Amino acid sequence: MTQLLSGLTILDFSHRLPGPLASKLLAGLGANVLKVEDIKFKDPFIYGAFAKFDDSFPHWYEELNSNKQIIRLDFNATDIKLKIKELLENCDAVILGLPEKLLNKLGLNQQDLSSCTKPLAVIELLASKEHTKAMHDLNALALTGLLKLHVQDQSAPIVAPPFLPIAGIGFGHKVATDLLAALLKTSRSGCHTFHKCYLFESTKEIFESFWPKKSQARQKFLHNGLYPCYNLYQTKDKRYIALAAVEEKFWIRFCEIFKLNIESDKRFFYEDQSIFLEVASHIAHYDYEEIAEMTKGEEICLSLV
Structure with a gap:
């Protein structure tokens, strides 16, 4: 296996699909990935609604995170900020996929991260710059217009979604690419790099290349x-x-x-x-x-x- 990122340590504070996919890809290139989870809630793919209604999600979790070190901390502990600070001082990059309230609680907002001695490359995963509502894979495909290609020949009252969550998978790849770019910038500047990556905009950027506006009069290719x-x-x-x-x-x-x-x-x-x-x-x-x-x-x- 190619170890192009050997010597780099990445803290992954994301869950479900895109962030863990990004860190899986980076771990596959030799990065040392530490996935940090709450000791009680862990990841929704193995605890809570996702894991309860569909047992494929725990299998996804295993596949996405098998090449990482899983660290579970009590996010309600009085010394949680200190413990996370210790992890931050020994890493090169951070993937964030937590609500803002929790980022503040854990000492992972931009102000806190800027106080770290070692310059960090930080990627935060968000739904969209343009849309304020929460969204899943299917929503991103619909909002970009790409889902029209899936339903164009359908007349049934119920249509199954595409066979894989392709927007989330594309997003995960975009997060990995953006993190590498942020690492490069940090290396060159010697300063912290903060970057936001969005599901909707990433889906649009990646997949619109294959259904550009000049071709949207056509729906068959x-x-x-x-x-x-x-x-x-x-x-x-x-x-x-x-x-x-x-x-x-x-x-x-x-x-x-x-x-x-x-x-x-x-x-x-x-x-x-x-x-x-x-x-x-x-x-x-x-x-x-x-x-x-x-x-x-x-x-x-x-x-x-």
């Missing part, structure tokens, strides 16, 4: 199923393949294997469903294991789901 060569097709035994035979050589070999007589330029034909249906009808003749054997060792950008 290569990556969400516009073309026959890049789609999911059902097998005979009701499983799926992921076909991404965009390049001509991959499409030609795909057609040879599945005995399809479709010209290579037709892989981008979307004016009607004819090519989609022709591919689907051929794939439906084979079960999952047959396709696995047929495509073994073949370079055609086809994967079994």
Whole structure:
């Protein structure tokens, strides 16, 4: 494993997904991450509502925090500020994801952190500069307009959200990137660096690049199923393949294997469903294991789901 951040110590005062994902990525690069939690409430993924209604959250917690040292302190202790101050004096960076009232109580507001002898890079996670209401992943996707791409072909009264919390995942990556930038600035200036990172604005910054204003008249693209060569097709035994035979050589070999007589330029034909249906009808003749054997060792950008 690459240890590019070996020697750096990061205090993580965040919980749930984005902050812990950011510190997981940084720990993976060799940083020494200390995740600080309240001894009673810990992290919502393992204590309280999240953990109670869905047992996948404790599993997420384990995956996000397995490469860190977990430190649990009594946030109501009379000497809590002193204990946290001791941790701060031996770290290089801090991730904050706590309410303002709690930051003040723990001695983690900007004024308190500025009193630390060692210059710190500090990232604070917030919902939005633009929107004042609290939000989750789904709200950020809706407010940026990106959720329209998910519901555009739907007519059902209930539509399941996207298969992963992609706004939160993107936010976690943005937090990690911003913290590295803050560390660089601190190193160069010799001064504390304070930076705020926002879920809504990060979602907008990252994902709008793939649905820019110039393209928003369109709602179908290569990556969400516009073309026959890049789609999911059902097998005979009701499983799926992921076909991404965009390049001509991959499409030609795909057609040879599945005995399809479709010209290579037709892989981008979307004016009607004819090519989609022709591919689907051929794939439906084979079960999952047959396709696995047929495509073994073949370079055609086809994967079994």
